[in-house]
Amino acid sequence: MAMFRAAAEGDGAANNPFSQYYQQITHQQNMLQDAVRTGTYQRAIVGNSADFRGKVVLDVGTGTGILAFFAAQAGARKVYAVEASDMADVARKLVESNGMQAVIEVVKGKLEDITLPEKVDIIVSEPIGFLLVHERMLETYIVARDKFLKPGGAMYPTAGTIVVTPITCDALYQEQLAKAAFWSTADFYGVNVSSLWEQAVREHFSQAIVGYMHRNMMISQDVATHTVDFATVTDKGLTAFEVPFRFTVSVTAIMHGIGAWFDLSFKGSQDHVVLSTSPDCPGTHWYQCRLMFSQPLAVNATQVVCGVLKFQANDKFSYCIDMEAELEGSGIKTTQHINLQDQLYHYLQHPDSATAMPAAY
Known part of the structure; x- marks a missing residue:
């Protein structure tokens, strides 16, 4: 992607320890201030205090330690708060300043490398990137399960569900197309650069669009x-998986892509709590996600669109997605390759203002 889109940061920032720490603490602050995320986790844990009372808990990727504090609030006997980064020092300071050393023990190190003196009854974590799987943190969550969880132990969260639906969004489509317009120039100081246009289009449309998505984009x-x-x-189930779909279109429009979000489920003995990032729910720092086709489909009301999203883990701590969509029975189809790690953020709008009426005709 470097050929047509500049990197977000220079190497200097990447190699600056202070910059890295600032980014970490800012990221933690943003997550803590996400009231939907933090409040739901507290409700799921404290609201199921019968599951935590007197139990041993492992908090994977504790960050500032907030989930470890929630487990302690729910009555846990012991909480091991594991963090590989220097945020472990921040968590330890908060534990000490809150007088929780007898319950919460901060363990600095990679989960794959550490040892604990005992197996745990419950694992808590927030191993979620946008579209559930970005950043591939779920793999560490599963390693923790296999390494430290007692048979029959509980996972908080219990499950995650990716949700997809067809969308129309002409403004976003035209915006992405316009970014490649320069590369259609036939005479740039005497040089014809138009041979690069198709590649530029592919690269821009391979971006995942992260931001609020209004329900009236859905068709x-x-x-x-x-x-x-x-x-x-x-x-293996996290390395590669597929999301097949079959949608009956409800409005005549241009199908520009797929809209997606996820739900998290916490199944406790006292309460079943769901954290949803749906467009119908209060906004979170995960927003929603739009995956656009460079060649959209014209669809009529009552027509059926079928296809599949094929997820494949990559070495960028994310996924490549190959999308296929076809008008059922017509042979008309479109495909798109998405690099989930290459996000374009459209997140500065309030959800209520993220509107785009279907292009009906």
Whole structure:
């Protein structure tokens, strides 16, 4: 992607320890101030205090330690708060200043490398990137399960579900197309650069668009889902998976892409809590996600669009997604390759203002 889009930061920032620490603490602050995320986690844990009372808990990727504090509030006997980065020092300071050393023990190190003096009854974590799987933190969550969880132990969260639906969004489509317009120039100081236009279009449309998505972008009442059960999923199940879909279109429009979000489920003995990042719910720092086709489909009301999203883990701590969509019975189809790690952020709008009426005709 470097050929047509500049990197977000220079190497200097990447190699500056102070910059890295600033980024870490700012990221932690943003997550803590996400009231939907933080409040839901507290409600799920403290609201199921019967599951935590007197139990041993492991908090994977504790950050500032907030989930470890929630486990202690729920009555946990011991909480091991594991953090590989220097945020472990921040968590330790908060534990000490709150007088929780007898319950919460901060362990600095990679989860794959550390040892604990005992198995745990419950694992808590917030191993979620946008579209559930970006950053591939779920793999560490599963390693923790296999390494430290007692048989029959609980996972908080219990499961995650990716949700997808067809969308129309002409403004965003035209914006992405316009970014490649320069490369159609036939005479740039005497040089014809138009041979690069198609590649430029492919690269811009391979971006995942992260931001608020209004419900009136959706052109079907149907959704397709893929649920990851954190108690049973394997490494193989996270490395590659597919989300097949079949949508009946409810409005004549241009299908520019797929809209997507996720739900998290916390299944406790006292309360079943769901954290949803749906457009119908209060906004979170995960927003929603739009995956655009460079060649959209014209669809009529009542037509059926079928296809699949094929997820494949990559070495960028994310996924490549190959999308296929076809008008059922017509042979008309489109495809798109998405690099999930290459995000374009459209997140400065309030959800209520993120509107785009279907291009009906």
